[in-house]
Amino acid sequence: MRDIPGPPPQADGGLSAIATAGGLHTYQLQLHERYGPVVRFQLPGAQDAVSVADPVLLEATAAVNERPDKLFEFLAPLCEAGNLQTLPSGEHAPLRRALLTALAGRRSHEAHFAGFTALAEELAGRWADHAAKGPVELQQDLSELSLRMICRYALGGGVDDPARVVSAFETVLTGYLGRLYEQGDDLSRAEQALAYLREVTDGVLAAGGSDLVAALDRAELSPARIRDTVLMIMLAAHHTTGVAVSWTLHLLAGHPAEAARVAAELDEVLGDRTAPDYADLKRLPHLEMALKESMRLYPPGPYGARETTEDLTLGDHHVPAGTTIFYPFWAVHLNPDYWPDPHAFVPARFTAEAQAARPRYAFVPFGLGPRSCEGASLAMVEAELVLAVLLKRFRFEPVAGHPVVPVERFVLWADNDIRMNLTDRRPV
C-alpha cells in the first residue's frame, strides 16, 4: 500500500482537502492528474482508500464482491434487516438474482412498454399545457415520472403523491449523507421523511400484484428484507433515471446540431406517431448515443466502492485484502487517454465501432461486476422512451440567466434544477 502514490494524510480525515478542491469529483480529477491512475487518499469513512481511474486496471477489481461498511453506513437507517448496500456476498447473490429476474427481462420491458408510454405522454401533455405559462423544471418532473414508472412496473401499484416521495428521499439522503460529511446533526426531518417513505412502501406492498415482490418471495427473503428492497428500489430507480434524461435534454439544448440530428431521426422513425414502439428503440441510434454521451459527462451515480477480500495486483501496485477500492466513475469517463477532448459533448463516441475500440470499463455509468446496477437495462429502456416522446414533441430552450451547476448530492443533480422553455415541434 505504501508504494501507492497519494497526498500526505491529514488530521481531519481528508475533509478539508475535498472542500478546498470544490467537491469530491474535482478532488478526484486533481488527484489522478497529479499522482496517476492509482491513488491512495483519505475519504470520510475510509482512512486509506485506493482510487482507480484507468479502465484497464479496473478489470483487476471487477470480481470483488463486497462493499465497505463504513462508507455506506449512511444508508443503514433506510433498512430494517441489514444494509442492502453492504450485504455479504452470500446474502447478496440470491437478492441480485431475484432483482435481475424482475427488472432485466426483455419480455417484461416489452409488456410494460405501453404503460410507460402512457405515463410519458401524460407528462408531455402537462408540459404542453404549462409551456405558455413559463419554463418547466426538468429534474423534479422527470424524477417523479421515473418513480411512477418503477412503482407501476416492479412494485405493483401507483404512488399517490410522487412529488412528496421524491422530496422525502431527498431529505433522507441529505440528512444521513450530511452526517458522513459532518454537516448538521439534526436528523429529525430525515427521520420524519423516512417514516413517511415506510408508510408509502407499506401501501405499495399492500397493493400486491408485484412481479418484483413475487420474485423476492420465491427467493425466500424475509418480509423485512422484502420491505427494505422495495424502498431501496424506489430510491435507486427514480432520481437516477430522472437526472439521466434531464442531463441529456440539457446537453442537446446546448448543441443544436446534435439536437437536430436526433429530431430528424425521430421524425423519420415515428412519422406522425407521438411515441415509439418497443421495437423502434433499436432504430434510434442517435438518441441512444446522445443518452450515453450525457451519462459519460454527467454520470447520475458518480462513484462506487468495494472492499477487497484477497490481495490484488493493480498495475505495479500490490493492494492487500481489506482495502477500500474507490471507483471514481466520473473521472474514469473523463480519462483523456480514452476520451480525447474529454469535456466535449460528442455522441459519435458511441458508434458501435468506437465502443468496440475502447476498453470495456471506460464507460461505467451503471458500475461494474457483481454489485453493478440491476436496473441498468430497464433504465435504458425508460430513458430512451421518455427522451423519444419529449424530443418528438418539444423543442427545448434553456432559460437565460439560470445557471446549470452540477452538484453531488448522492446522485449528480443540477443545483436548483434545469429550467427550459418549451415550444411545440408539431405543425399547428
Ligand code: HEM
Ligand atoms: C440511468 C439510471 C441509473 C443509473 C445511472 C444507475 C447507476 C447505478 C450505479 C452507478 C450503481 C452502483 C454500482 C456499483 O457499485 O458498481 C447502481 C446500483 C444499483 N441500482 Fe442503479 N442506476 C440507474 C437506474 C436504476 C434503476 C431503474 C433501478 C431499479 C429499477 C436501479 C437499481 C439499482 C440497485 C438495486 C443497485 C444496487 C446494486 C447492488 O448493490 O447489487 N438503478 N446503480
